[in-house]
Amino acid sequence: xxxxxxxxxxxxxxxxxxxxxxxxxxxxxxxxxxxxxxxxxxxxxxxxxxxxxxxxxxxxxxxxxxxxxxxxxxxxxxxxxxxxxxxxxxxxxxxxxxxxxxxxxxxxxxxxxxxxxxxxxxxxxxxxxxxxxxxxxxxxxxxxxxxxxxxxxxxxxxxxxxxxxxxxxxxxxxxxxxxxxxxxxxxxxxxxxxxxxxxxxxxxxxxxxxxxxxxxxxxxxxxxxxxxxxxxxxxxxxxxxxxxxxxxxxxxxxxxxxxxxxxxxxxxxxxxxxxxxxxxxxxxxxxxxxxxxxxxxxxxxxxxxxxxxxxxxxxxxxxxxxxxxxxxxxxxxxxxxxxxxxxxxxxxxxxxxxxxx
Numbered sequence: 001x002x003x004x005x006x007x008x009x010x011x012x013x014x015x016x017x018x019x020x021x022x023x024x025x026x027x028x029x030x031x032x033x034x035x036x037x038x039x040x041x042x043x044x045x046x047x048x049x050x051x052x053x054x055x056x057x058x059x060x061x062x063x064x065x066x067x068x069x070x071x072x073x074x075x076x077x078x079x080x081x082x083x084x085x086x087x088x089x090x091x092x093x094x095x096x097x098x099x100x101x102x103x104x105x106x107x108x109x110x111x112x113x114x115x116x117x118x119x120x121x122x123x124x125x126x127x128x129x130x131x132x133x134x135x136x137x138x139x140x141x142x143x144x145x146x147x148x149x150x151x152x153x154x155x156x157x158x159x160x161x162x163x164x165x166x167x168x169x170x171x172x173x174x175x176x177x178x179x180x181x182x183x184x185x186x187x188x189x190x191x192x193x194x195x196x197x198x199x200x201x202x203x204x205x206x207x208x209x210x211x212x213x214x215x216x217x218x219x220x221x222x223x224x225x226x227x228x229x230x231x232x233x234x235x236x237x238x239x240x241x242x243x244x245x246x247x248x249x250x251x252x253x254x255x256x257x258x259x260x261x262x263x264x265x266x267x268x269x270x271x272x273x274x275x276x277x278x279x280x281x282x283x284x285x286x287x288x289x290x291x292x293x294x295x296x297x298x299x300x301x302x303x304x305x306x307x308x309x310x311x312x313x314x315x316x317x318x319x320x321x322x323x324x325x326x327x328x329x330x331x332x333x334x335x336x337x338x339x340x341x342x343x344x345x346x347x348x349x350x351x352x353x354x355x356x357x
Contacts, residue, residue: 001109003036003047005119010051020131023167025304030127030136030163034120037145038106040155047112049120052162058147062154067200068144070099073303074260075135075166076121076356078128079344084121084356087342089114091260096140099196104153105142113140114354116161122356124163132343133168137303169305174327174335176311177218177300179234181283182208183316187232189225194232194255201257205235219300221313223283225255230280237300237308238262241286242330244294246275261301261338264352268334283315290320297328306342307335 010031017023029052036047063069072092077085093110100107117138121128128136140161144154185208188194188201208220221239224230232250233239238259240249247269252258266276289295298310309327313320322328327335340346341353 001044001112003044003112005034005116006046006048007119007123008048008050009123012051016126017129017165020129020134020165020167023129023134023165025137025166025169026139026164028164030124030165032120032123033163034116034161036108036116036159038108038157038159044106044108044159047116049123055158055160057143057145057158060147060149062144062146062148065149066144066151067198068103068105068154069142069199070096070103070105070197071139071141071199072096072197074117074138074140075303075342076128076138077135077343078130081344083344084125084128085344086117086121086354086356088260088264088352089117089354091263092140093117095197095258095260096142099198100142102193102196103198105144106157108142108159118354118356120161120163125357127163127165129165129167131168135166137164137166138162139164166304174307174309176309176323176325176327178216178312179219179221179310179314180212180215180217181221181223181231181313181315182212183223183228184208186225186228187222188255190254192225192255195252195257197257202236209235217314219308224280229282229284231283231286232256234300236304237302240265240299240301241281241295242297242328243286243289246277247330248277248279248281250281251278259301261303261306264338265301265307265334267350268337269330272333272337274330286313287315287318287320290322295320295322297323297330299328299331306339307331 033052074092093113097107142159145158146156187205212220219234221234222232233256300308311325341348
C-alpha cells in the first residue's frame with residue numbers, strides 16, 4: 001500500500017505537562033492525529049496528519065447505531081538515552097485487521113498502519129514523557145461513517161490514531177487487586193465478538209464492573225458464557241495463574257481477546273524454564289488448588305499495567321487470598337523482564353522493539 005501521508009502542523013501547540021508524576025491515563029491528548037478514509041469502490045485515500053480536533057460525522061453514521069467500530073492500544077517509550085521505541089506494533093496492526101474481518105470492515109495494510117504510527121510518534125516526540133513508568137499511549141481506531149441506516153456493513157470508514165501521554169500505572173507501588181468472579185452477567189461467548197477488540201465488548205462489561213466496584217472490588221473475572229464454569233479474562237486484561245509451578249491460562253478460543261502482552265508473557269515464561277499450559281480452568285479448580293497450596297499466584301496481563309497482580313478473588317462468598325497481598329515472585333520476574341525490554345533497559349532477543357531514534 002503506497003499512500004503518501006500529508007502533514008499539516010498545528011499553529012497553536014498545547015503546553016506540555018510540567019509534572020510527569022501527575023500524568024493519568026487518557027485525559028490529555030497531543031497536538032496532532034492521523035486520519036485516513038475508505039469509500040467503497042475507491043479504497044483507502046486522503047491519508048494525513050492534522051491538528052487534533054473533533055470529528056464531524058453524520059447523525060446517521062452506522063457507528064452510532066450499530067456499533068461497527070474497532071480499536072487498538074499500544075505504547076511508545078523513551079529510553080534512558082533519550083531515544084524512542086515502540087513495542088510490537090505489527091502485532092497490534094495485524095490484530096486490528098483480524099478485528100476488522102470479524103466486524104465486516106475493510107482491512108488496512110499492516111505495514112502502512114505501522115508507518116502511520118511511527119510518523120505520528122516522531123512528529124509528537126516531545127510529548128513522550130521521560131519519567132520511569134510513563135509512556136505515550138496510541139489509540140488506533142476505525143469507525144463506520146456515512147449517512148445510511150440499515151443493519152448491513154457500511155460503505156465508508158474512518159481510521160484514525162490519537163496519542164496520549166500516560167503516567168505510571170503504579171504510582172504508589174504494585175498493589176495487588178481484588179477480583180470478583182462474575183456468575184450472572186456474560187461479556188462474550190464463543191462465536192461472538194470476544195476475540196475482536198470492539199467497543200461493544202467493553203460496554204457489555206460495565207454493569208458487572210460497576211456493581212463489583214460498589215462491593216469493594218477492583219476488577220471482574222468473567223466466566224464462559226456457555227457453562228458459566230470456566231474462567232476467561234478480567235476486564236481489559238487476560239488472566240494467568242501460577243499453579244503447580246506452571247503458568248496456566250485459558251485458551252483464547254474465540255471469546256477471549258488474544259492479548260499481545262499475554263503472548264509476550266507466555267513466551268518469556270517458557271524461556272525462563274516455566275512450563276506453560278493453555279487449557280480450560282474451572283473456577284472450582286482454582287479454589288481447590290488454593291486450598292491445597294498449589295495455586296500460588298494470579299495476575300492479569302495487558303498494555304496498560306503490563307502485569308497486574310491479584311491479591312484476592314471472591315466467588316459465591318468464598319474468598320481466596322494470594323501472595324500475602326504482594327506481587328508474587330513469578331509475576332515480578334516476568335514484569336521486570338518485559339518492562340525492561342519495552343523501555344530498552346534489557347536486551348531484546350525476540351525482535352519485539354521497533355526503534356524510532
